[in-house]
Structure formats: C-alpha cells, structure tokens
Amino acid sequence: MSEEERCRLWEEEQNSLKFPWMTHREFNRLSERQKSREWQKLTQYFTTYLGFWKTCDLSSCRRARACRGFLTEAQYRDEPRYHEGFPPCVGPGGACQQEVLDGMRRLSGRTEDDEPKYDGRQRTGADDA
Numbered sequence: 239m240s241e242e243e244r245c246r247l248w249e250e251e252q253n254s255l256k257f258p259w260m261t262h263r264e265f266n267r268l269s270e271r272q273k274s275r276e277w278q279k280l281t282q283y284f285t286t287y288l289g290f291w292k293t294c295d296l297s298s299c300r301r302a303r304a305c306r307g308f309l310t311e312a313q314y315r316d317e318p319r320y321h322e323g324f325p326p327c328v329g330p331g332g333a334c335q336q337e338v339l340d341g342m343r344r345l346s347g348r349t350e351d352d353e354p355k356y357d358g359r360q361r362t363g364a365d366d367a
Contacts, residue, residue: 271314277323278308281338288341290327290334299327 252263257280265276282305285291291299296307305325313320318331328334 274314274322275308278325281324281328282306284338284341284345285325285327287345288338290325290338294327296326 252266253261256262256265257276260276265273268276285305291303291305294300294305294307299306305327307325307327309320309322309326313326313330314322316330320326320330321328321332321335324332324335324338328338
C-alpha cells in the first residue's frame with residue numbers, strides 16, 4: 239500500500255463516527271476524563287433500557303426515569319474502582335457490567351453464538367485427485 243493510500247485511509251477513519259455525536263478525530267482530542275464521560279453517555283442508553291434507574295442511588299436518575307449519572311472523582315480513585323466507561327449504577331468493580339454488555343448485544347441483534355461459522359473449505363474426495 240502506498241503512503242498516499244495509507245494517509246487517505248487514516249484521514250477517512252479519523253472523519254468517521256466514533257459515537258453518533260462525535261468523530262474519531264474529535265474523540266482523540268479529548269482528555270482521558272472527557273473520553274470516559276463520552277463512553278458513559280453511550281452506556282447510559284443501555285442502562286436506561288435495562289432499568290438500572292429504578293434502583294439507582296441518584297435521585298436525579300429515578301426522577302428522570304433514565305440513567306443520568308456520571309462517575310465522580312472519588313469513584314475514579316477509590317477501591318474497588320468503577321469502570322470508567324459505565325455510569326455509577328453499574329457498581330464498583332463492574333458488578334453489573336456483564337448484564338449491560340449482554341443487553342448491548344441483545345439490542346444490537348447479536349447473540350452469544352455470533353462467532354464466524356466458516357471453518358475453511360470442506361474437502362471432498364474429488365479435490366484430492
């Protein structure tokens with residue numbers, strides 16, 4: 239691949255969407271905390287769908303009937319650590335993280351067994367001749 243082609247592909251990738259509201263280029267310019275906040279915005283859609291707001295410690299989430307929480311500085315630092323890409327309702331140490339990831343798969347239409355099923359070209363007796 240030529241240098242020009244590599245540059246063109248890199249530019250194309252940088253201008254593509256990382257999130258529905260942000261390109262890769264915009265995302266890469268953010269600080270680590272801001273990147274974490276953008277990931278939390280995305281996962282809030284899924285935690286809302288899964289009903290995490292019903293048992294959330296934040297009254298703003300319960301009032302809005304939707305996930306609205308973001309990690310505090312203390313939650314970023316304290317042990318057990320919160321996962322930086324998920325809102326606080328997922329819990330310390332990612333307690334409910336797997337439930338959210340499963341919900342993301344279901345909403346995207348994927349299932350557990352969505353691995354590639356192709357195991358190579360099947361050999362027949364005619365191929366050996």
